[in-house]
Amino acid sequence: xxxxxxxxxFCRILAGEIPATVLYRDDEVAAIADLxxxxxxxxxxxxxMHAENLxxxxxxxxxxxxxxxxxxxxxIGKERGPSGFRAVINTGREGGQTVPHLHVHVLAxxxxxxPPG
Numbered sequence: 001x002x003x004x005x006x007x008x009x010f011c012r013i014l015a016g017e018i019p020a021t022v023l024y025r026d027d028e029v030a031a032i033a034d035l036x037x038x039x040x041x042x043x044x045x046x047x048x049m050h051a052e053n054l055x056x057x058x059x060x061x062x063x064x065x066x067x068x069x070x071x072x073x074x075x076i077g078k079e080r081g082p083s084g085f086r087a088v089i090n091t092g093r094e095g096g097q098t099v100p101h102l103h104v105h106v107l108a109x110x111x112x113x114x115p116p117g
Contacts, residue, residue, distance in 0.1 A: 005050045010101035014048055028065045029072045031106075040109025041080040045073040051102045053091045073104040081108025088116070 004011040013020045014030055023043060024031035034042040047069055051057035058066060077085035085108035090096035 003049060005101070008050055008099070008101045010044075010046055010099055010103065011050050014046075024072055024076065029068050031072060031076055034105070038105075039086075039107040039112075041085075041107065043076050043080065043106040044103045045069060045076060045106060046101060046103040052100045053097060053102055054089050055091065057102045069104065073106050077106045077108060080106065084108070084112075086112045086116070 004015060006012070009018065012018045013032065020035075021033040022030060023033060024045075025048075028048055029045065030048055031043050031045045034044050047057060047061060047065060049061070049065075051061060057069075073087050077087060085106055088105040088107065089102070090098075090105075
């Protein structure tokens with residue numbers, strides 16, 4: 001994990017350089033509304049420090065930050081989808097990751113189908 005990456009759109013959003021609808025923010029975790037929502041509720045929860053993907057985040061982040069990321073995603077999911085929600089992490093090109101900054105997609109507000117991809 002690094003402090004930030006100027007080439008990363010999420011790092012630039014978190015630095016206040018690009019506007020976003022911030023729904024939660026502390027020193028370690030942030031949540032923003034997705035600009036291209038795939039469900040009525042589509043929130044992105046991410047570490048404030050730059051971590052390219054799940055593998056690098058788990059390998060380098062302090063355990064309490066890893067825990068907090070999932071606590072925030074769960075809390076937002078329950079708030080936005082009291083009847084249920086989906087949490088998704090895409091990793092790598094084949095996994096569907098398009099922004100190289102770890103983020104959890106929290107989707108709610110409609111029934112989810114399976115398989116997802």
